[in-house]
Amino acid sequence: MEFNISVIYGDGIGPEIIDSGIRVLNKIEEVYGHKFNIDRALLGGEAIDELGSPIPNETIDKCIKSDAVLLGAVGGPKWDHLKGSERPEAGLLGLRKALGVYANIRPAILFEELKEASPLKSSLIKDNIDICIVRELTGGIYFGEKGKEENEAYDVERYNREEIRRIAKTAFDMAMNRNKKVTSIDKANVLESSKLWRQVVEEVAKDYKEVELEHMYIDNGAMQLVRQPANFDVILTNNIFGDILSDEASAIVGSIGVLPSASLGEGVGLYEPIHGSAPDIAGENKANPIGTILSICLMMKNSLGLYKEGTKIEEAVKEVLKKGYRTGDIMSDNNKLVGTREMTDLIIEEI
Amino acid sequence: MEFNISVIYGDGIGPEIIDSGIRVLNKIEEVYGHKFNIDRALLGGEAIDELGSPIPNETIDKCIKSDAVLLGAVGGPKWDHLKGSERPEAGLLGLRKALGVYANIRPAILFEELKEASPLKSSLIKDNIDICIVRELTGGIYFGEKGKEENEAYDVERYNREEIRRIAKTAFDMAMNRNKKVTSIDKANVLESSKLWRQVVEEVAKDYKEVELEHMYIDNGAMQLVRQPANFDVILTNNIFGDILSDEASAIVGSIGVLPSASLGEGVGLYEPIHGSAPDIAGENKANPIGTILSICLMMKNSLGLYKEGTKIEEAVKEVLKKGYRTGDIMSDNNKLVGTREMTDLIIEEI
Ligand SMILES: CC(C)[C@H](C(=O)O)[C@@H](O)C(=O)O
Numbered sequence: 001m002e003f004n005i006s007v008i009y010g011d012g013i014g015p016e017i018i019d020s021g022i023r024v025l026n027k028i029e030e031v032y033g034h035k036f037n038i039d040r041a042l043l044g045g046e047a048i049d050e051l052g053s054p055i056p057n058e059t060i061d062k063c064i065k066s067d068a069v070l071l072g073a074v075g076g077p078k079w080d081h082l083k084g085s086e087r088p089e090a091g092l093l094g095l096r097k098a099l100g101v102y103a104n105i106r107p108a109i110l111f112e113e114l115k116e117a118s119p120l121k122s123s124l125i126k127d128n129i130d131i132c133i134v135r136e137l138t139g140g141i142y143f144g145e146k147g148k149e150e151n152e153a154y155d156v157e158r159y160n161r162e163e164i165r166r167i168a169k170t171a172f173d174m175a176m177n178r179n180k181k182v183t184s185i186d187k188a189n190v191l192e193s194s195k196l197w198r199q200v201v202e203e204v205a206k207d208y209k210e211v212e213l214e215h216m217y218i219d220n221g222a223m224q225l226v227r228q229p230a231n232f233d234v235i236l237t238n239n240i241f242g243d244i245l246s247d248e249a250s251a252i253v254g255s256i257g258v259l260p261s262a263s264l265g266e267g268v269g270l271y272e273p274i275h276g277s278a279p280d281i282a283g284e285n286k287a288n289p290i291g292t293i294l295s296i297c298l299m300m301k302n303s304l305g306l307y308k309e310g311t312k313i314e315e316a317v318k319e320v321l322k323k324g325y326r327t328g329d330i331m332s333d334n335n336k337l338v339g340t341r342e343m344t345d346l347i348i349e350e351i
Numbered sequence: 352m353e354f355n356i357s358v359i360y361g362d363g364i365g366p367e368i369i370d371s372g373i374r375v376l377n378k379i380e381e382v383y384g385h386k387f388n389i390d391r392a393l394l395g396g397e398a399i400d401e402l403g404s405p406i407p408n409e410t411i412d413k414c415i416k417s418d419a420v421l422l423g424a425v426g427g428p429k430w431d432h433l434k435g436s437e438r439p440e441a442g443l444l445g446l447r448k449a450l451g452v453y454a455n456i457r458p459a460i461l462f463e464e465l466k467e468a469s470p471l472k473s474s475l476i477k478d479n480i481d482i483c484i485v486r487e488l489t490g491g492i493y494f495g496e497k498g499k500e501e502n503e504a505y506d507v508e509r510y511n512r513e514e515i516r517r518i519a520k521t522a523f524d525m526a527m528n529r530n531k532k533v534t535s536i537d538k539a540n541v542l543e544s545s546k547l548w549r550q551v552v553e554e555v556a557k558d559y560k561e562v563e564l565e566h567m568y569i570d571n572g573a574m575q576l577v578r579q580p581a582n583f584d585v586i587l588t589n590n591i592f593g594d595i596l597s598d599e600a601s602a603i604v605g606s607i608g609v610l611p612s613a614s615l616g617e618g619v620g621l622y623e624p625i626h627g628s629a630p631d632i633a634g635e636n637k638a639n640p641i642g643t644i645l646s647i648c649l650m651m652k653n654s655l656g657l658y659k660e661g662t663k664i665e666e667a668v669k670e671v672l673k674k675g676y677r678t679g680d681i682m683s684d685n686n687k688l689v690g691t692r693e694m695t696d697l698i699i700e701e702i
């Protein structure tokens with residue numbers, strides 16, 4: 001089959017990991033006889049430097065017309081002095097909004113092969129940690145009205161019923177295919193927006209009688225993730241709390257470098273590793289390409305309908321980890337240290 | 352010396368732990384010849400039940416006139432159906448605002464005696480974890496405009512320069528007496544209020560040339576707390592991020608039951624354990640009284656000028672832990688399980 005895939009290198013280690021991703025896509029073409037038309041689009045810092053805008057119109061056009069978008073990472077100290085709407089991050093937020101990808105799916109999984117990478121004592125890990133974070137991605141304080149005067153500045157957290165309803169549905173649908181438990185995280189003891197959140201989530205829950213729904217305040221959630229990570233199945237939360245909890249969860253499983261994400265809406269899906277642009281190691285062949293490669297796996301399954309191919313990628317990654325190959329970020333005693341390119345070669349070989 | 356101390360039992364385990372606290376105060380009177388005039392005030396759920404308001408005027412009057420306020424905890428499922436402004440939590444927020452206690456100091460310390468209670472692998476703990484979280488407590492999204500219409504709800508995060516300046520000063524002052532490092536946590540890549548926060552913190556830092564200032568985004572902060580907790584000294588942050596990070600940090604040191612807090616402003620200080628009202632174990636003599644007792648230690652030092660007495664309380668707590676006595680929440684193999692009252696007796700004996 002033939003697919004159009006937009007790829008965005010972005011900044012920092014972005015070009016290296018996307019290069020790895022493209023090589024994996026090429027290998028899938030070869031093995032399974034598909035055709036991926038790969039078209040590069042600019043976003044974030046690279047777009048500011050080349051075209052003067054963090055999100056050029058042609059990037060939006062290209063992405064909207066493609067079957068899926070693969071993104072490295074954006075941002076870096078080089079652009080930190082710019083004001084909000086001109087920064088690389090504004091490009092990322094703009095793309096999310098333009099594609100309407102309101103549901104950000106971030107699995108926090110402790111790979112059997114990487115158990116030693118978790119900072120937690122093994123007694124807490126129990127059998128496994130396998131959390132699916134469903135973060136609302138196109139609303140809340142990220143996109144609410146904001147402003148600055150001489151002496152003060154503000155940002156508005158705002159949600160409407162429909163925004164909450166659709167993301168809650170995504171979470172419950174995911175739970176149905178997993179362990180049938182949703183933990184909705186909010187601050188309903190203080191925030192009006194959280195009270196509405198809780199109410200709408202309750203309503204949606206009525207259509208999923210088999211799924212257990214639990215509500216938790218964000219402060220308690222941040223604590224329970226550390227204390228009892230194995231108790232979570234699906235976490236449903238808003239944009240800012242999801243940003244915080246997904247990074248915390250990735251630290252808990254100890255391997256942010258291997259975690260992928262999918263951002264989904266009614267149209268084109270956006271796939272990116274959850275780690276950032278890591279400018280400090282850019283260009284040094286040190287970045288972990290697995291977060292990107294597993295994002296391609298999510299793309300295969302969610303946007304292209306290529307389940308077999310997606311599963312193959314996942315198996316290849318696990319096989320290489322089982323053989324003891326590690327990039328620096330997940331390195332531990334008795335394993336073999338490899339760079340970005342070598343790790344990619346090894347995974348491609350297994351496909 | 353003679354002092355007027357307002358005590359608020361609050362809800363859930365509040366009465367039990369405050370009872371412990373009062374017994375400790377009595378012992379200090381006895382040993383050091385002070386006089387504490389202890390006056391009970393109602394707040395939260397108990398105030399709703401008895402007086403129909405989560406924060407009766409007489410509570411505010413009493414507290415404002417006292418030398419310090421000791422508070423148990425408020426809230427519980429019994430009052431969850433009430434609307435925002437009528438809930439127990441509104442009482443707590445109202446009291447913080449009425450006392451003007453803009454600086455919430457929450458130490459997250461790994462007690463030598465409780466090292467085994469941390470969920471983290473011992474290699475990450477290094478020598479020790481000793482973080483002081485300085486949370487802004489009377490501004491931000493907790494107190495900004497909020498509202499609800501039929502289909503949407505909103506809350507405004509708003510800060511002005513003066514609010515940021517004074518809390519930043521508190522953090523830098525604390526750092527001067529510690530390891531001279533401040534990590535300011537915000538989301539300046541997305542929020543206008545965070546950009547102003549960063550700018551004002553930079554300005555305040557100029558007066559503290561000896562203190563190293565580091566900025567971190569909240570998502571990264573939530574991650575680094577798990578990965579490298581020993582790298583933090585003072586964490587400076589806003590109300591909502593401070594709520595999240597302080598609970599996360601308490602989980603990391605593994606002993607939320609023993610952690611105290613001080614809320615300070617220009618006037619009367621407010622002292623409370625950082626744990627909540629734990630309605631599930633209320634009345635069962637299971638609550639850990641140490642968070643409250645160490646809050647009294649902070650009260651002695653910060654509001655009453657009784658340094659010797661404060662230090663004595665701290666030493667007594669450590670001594671009892673060293674002897675192996677534990678309440679259920681911090682129990683581990685080979686230690687002796689005791690209840691709220693017995694733990695309090697043991698500590699009093701050491702004073
Ligand atoms: C770069 C930043 C704007 C972004 C976010 O906060 O959403 C990132 O942290 C993420 O989680 O994808």
Ligand SMILES: CC(C)[C@H](C(=O)O)[C@@H](O)C(=O)O
Binds near residue numbers: 189219426440443
């Ligand atoms: C009870 C609640 C309103 C409160 C807060 O969020 O400030 C509590 O979580 C705390 O941290 O003291």
